[in-house]
Amino acid sequence: LIGFRTDLPFSPLAYDEEQEGLQDRLIIKFSHVVAENTPKGLAVERFSQLVKEKSNGRIEVQVFPNGILYSDITEYDALRNGDIQMIAPAFSNLADKIPEWSVLDLPFAFRDETDVEEAFNGEIGRLLFESLEPFDMKGMAFWNNGFKQMTSNRPIRRPEDFKGQRFRIIQSKVLEAQFQALGAKGYGAPFTDVYQKLASGQVDGQENTISNIYTRRLYQVQRYMTLSNHGYLGYAVIMNKQFWEDLPPETQTIIQEALKETTAYSNQQALAINEQQWNQLQKMPLEIHKLTAEETEVWQAAMKSVYDAFAPVIGPAIMKELEDLHA
């Protein structure tokens, strides 16, 4: 400590440490579009809490839910420009930009959660994350929500019941093709507009998970729901690539560990939340029909053209992995 004057009112050492601590502080803005009491909303909160604990408060993940900062359409530019550092879009949002991601939106691609997990954790997940890199995005984790169900103001059991109806979709060509195959029209709109579009009659129906249907109160503006499990809605947790690469290794480790814990917890929770909200939803004024096995087969046959159209876009490597999943 030669040269330090200990008679000063503050210790230069302590002062330096404090300055350093301040300079070291890191803020990560995480924007998403759903409610806080959904699988994604709760996962982001958990992640933020874990990062705070693991970094002793040095890293702060600021969470912006409900699309208050950006919609699912504007969040990409915001991520790219560095206005935010993390997003967790639904796969369909990505499919609109990066065709390979359409694989996760193919109708009836996954029979159950086990199939989904295998796809995320295996070669499909790896190839999809690789496809993000040229877009300045770094894939960090896959988070579950659940299987999608149909809601409408008309009962829907058979493909012909879709005829002439307009369904709100996440803007994506594969979802557009799915509704076209059913004789309906897909209408791309941000998630935050769904309620209003249904209320005003601009669209007749929509597809979503139980959790999104319940927390957005879509039962107030829809008369019928068909439990169809025809598609899967999950999320890719993404960071701005440059931002990630510039982080010191210790910080990267903290983030990775926090994400790993969050993912394990949240993927269990997603099932429980959808289950619990399914119980609530059944108390609402919504007429619910569960597709029978025969009806499901008829839907699958009607949507087969989506595979024919998108397999070439997705590419043989990923399509082969999907086939192997079912083998």
Ligand code: LMR
């Ligand atoms: C939707 O737009 O329906 C979903 O992407 C919302 C979400 O993020 O769960």
